[in-house]
Amino acid sequence: MDAIIQLIHVSKWHNRKAALSDVTLEIEKGEFVLLMGASGAGKSTLLRMLIGEEQPDEGQIFVHGRNVTKIRPTEIPYLRRKVGAVFQDFRLLPKKSIFDNVALPLIVQGASEKDIRRKVTEALRAVDVDHKKDQLPNSLSTGEQQRVCIARAIVNGPVVLLADEPTGNLDPERTREIMELFKLINARGTTVIVATHDLHVLNHVNRRVITLVQGVLLSERRIGQGVGV
Amino acid sequence: MRRLFYLVREAWANMRINRTTTIVAVLTTAFTLACVGIFLLLYVNLRNAAGSLQEDVKVMVYLEDRLPGKAMQELERKLRTDRMVDGLLFISKEQALGEFRVQFPSESHLLEGLGENPLPASFVVTLASSFRSPDAMKGWVERVQTMEGVAKVDYNQEWLSLLAELIGYIELAAIGVGILLSAAAVTIIGNTIRLALLGRREEIEILRSIGATRTFIRIPYFLEGAVLGACGSALSLGILKFAFELFRQQIQLTGRFSGIEGMISFFPLSVCLALIMVGMGLGFAGSVVSLLRVGEGRP
Ligand SMILES: Nc1ncnc2c1ncn2[C@@H]1O[C@H](COP(=O)(O)OP(=O)(O)O)[C@@H](O)[C@H]1O
Ligand SMILES: [Mg+2]
Numbered sequence: 001m002d003a004i005i006q007l008i009h010v011s012k013w014h015n016r017k018a019a020l021s022d023v024t025l026e027i028e029k030g031e032f033v034l035l036m037g038a039s040g041a042g043k044s045t046l047l048r049m050l051i052g053e054e055q056p057d058e059g060q061i062f063v064h065g066r067n068v069t070k071i072r073p074t075e076i077p078y079l080r081r082k083v084g085a086v087f088q089d090f091r092l093l094p095k096k097s098i099f100d101n102v103a104l105p106l107i108v109q110g111a112s113e114k115d116i117r118r119k120v121t122e123a124l125r126a127v128d129v130d131h132k133k134d135q136l137p138n139s140l141s142t143g144e145q146q147r148v149c150i151a152r153a154i155v156n157g158p159v160v161l162l163a164d165e166p167t168g169n170l171d172p173e174r175t176r177e178i179m180e181l182f183k184l185i186n187a188r189g190t191t192v193i194v195a196t197h198d199l200h201v202l203n204h205v206n207r208r209v210i211t212l213v214q215g216v217l218l219s220e221r222r223i224g225q226g227v228g229v
Numbered sequence: 230m231r232r233l234f235y236l237v238r239e240a241w242a243n244m245r246i247n248r249t250t251t252i253v254a255v256l257t258t259a260f261t262l263a264c265v266g267i268f269l270l271l272y273v274n275l276r277n278a279a280g281s282l283q284e285d286v287k288v289m290v291y292l293e294d295r296l297p298g299k300a301m302q303e304l305e306r307k308l309r310t311d312r313m314v315d316g317l318l319f320i321s322k323e324q325a326l327g328e329f330r331v332q333f334p335s336e337s338h339l340l341e342g343l344g345e346n347p348l349p350a351s352f353v354v355t356l357a358s359s360f361r362s363p364d365a366m367k368g369w370v371e372r373v374q375t376m377e378g379v380a381k382v383d384y385n386q387e388w389l390s391l392l393a394e395l396i397g398y399i400e401l402a403a404i405g406v407g408i409l410l411s412a413a414a415v416t417i418i419g420n421t422i423r424l425a426l427l428g429r430r431e432e433i434e435i436l437r438s439i440g441a442t443r444t445f446i447r448i449p450y451f452l453e454g455a456v457l458g459a460c461g462s463a464l465s466l467g468i469l470k471f472a473f474e475l476f477r478q479q480i481q482l483t484g485r486f487s488g489i490e491g492m493i494s495f496f497p498l499s500v501c502l503a504l505i506m507v508g509m510g511l512g513f514a515g516s517v518v519s520l521l522r523v524g525e526g527r528p
Binding site: 051077103 | 232431434436437443
């Protein structure tokens, strides 16, 4: 299998403090990876570097065959169309309907009206909120809003889906549902990376777990290798 | 198609959300541009006036007294074949006296006392329209002055060169005021766009995260700037037109300067359209400035 994500001796400092130290890591196409670590361990920093939002101070990063440490600024949008992201600070646009929010990545690319209708409906159905497509985000529960964010991240059919603390504000039941959803997306062939400090998530996923402690890649274990979803 | 629709709608939403700032920006831009417009209007009208005054320019070539007929014919031939001369009219001493009597009946007794007719004969020369610039006229007059049989050449040169000078000053003022106030308009619109940008930081972050290009993110703000500039410019033309009509009406009412009433005119449609385009460009420049300053839209 090909590595879809590769970090080679990556280090990053924030205010002279190492957010990531000499991280070397390979993630293969179609994998489901949990990125664990306490708050401040460097998880968000790592994910942000995968979409060109931040650059490492040392080392090389390859995503989908592309060296993102050498990427030209004008190419970054095209990278982001291949890498969907569900980040805590990327909320929904409050004045646009659920449908329009999810359609945004397609509008940005100049997709046709027909494609937009089909793909948005499909994505909303996948996250099970298609019955609320004409409502505004505020009328949805937190869990539902999070699902809409996920729909927006997968509507283009990205090769990789990144999620940063996707269950941060959710109760255990919603957490389970969201993790099931990620597994489903993964089962369709998308590589999924979920960063979280919430150990409960481990109860719902038995896949590859990568742990960061103060920016250092600590241990790697594979739970239940070969076990299906 | 949907993308285009989205961009236009975003620009429109920006303007609606910041309605007060938008209106204030359009109004201040309009008044600013109207100030520039006044100078421009003055300049255009004075130039027109100068042009039509020059149409009337006649040069008087006075002849020496008791010039032999042969010399006079020679001079007439020279003038007629001059490429700068369009028309020639001979006024004899008697005709000159007659005209003087008609124009100044109360002063005609002054001439009586002199016995002999003191008025010289003359040629009234109309210059070809392509040689009516003050400089060309001056050169021609100096040349004719040295011709044989010519006593004096007279034309309202002072007046014309004064007008040319005045037009020059107004042109300078129009350029200076134009640059200054255009910069003001750019700043006003730029600030409006900056407010719109700051109010939509989060939205811009989201757009960036889903793979919107820099251009895509910026287009609504460029559109907004251009629309504000065009609206401000159109409104300023409205203000100017209104003030212009008021001015014309005043002239008609008082009856003074009735001569210039038919001479002054508003900008032609093509110039109006060009001015709106200029306003649009200024607004566009305003959004470019604020996008650079806020540093938004980086990928
Ligand atoms: N923009 C930033 N400026 C300064 N320090 C930062 C910035 N982002 C992250 N850090 C620091 O880098 C370290 C890693 O942060 P982060 O990647 O957000 O960790 P996590 O997502 O695992 O909680 C922390 O010590 C944090 O304070
Ligand atoms: Mg984090």
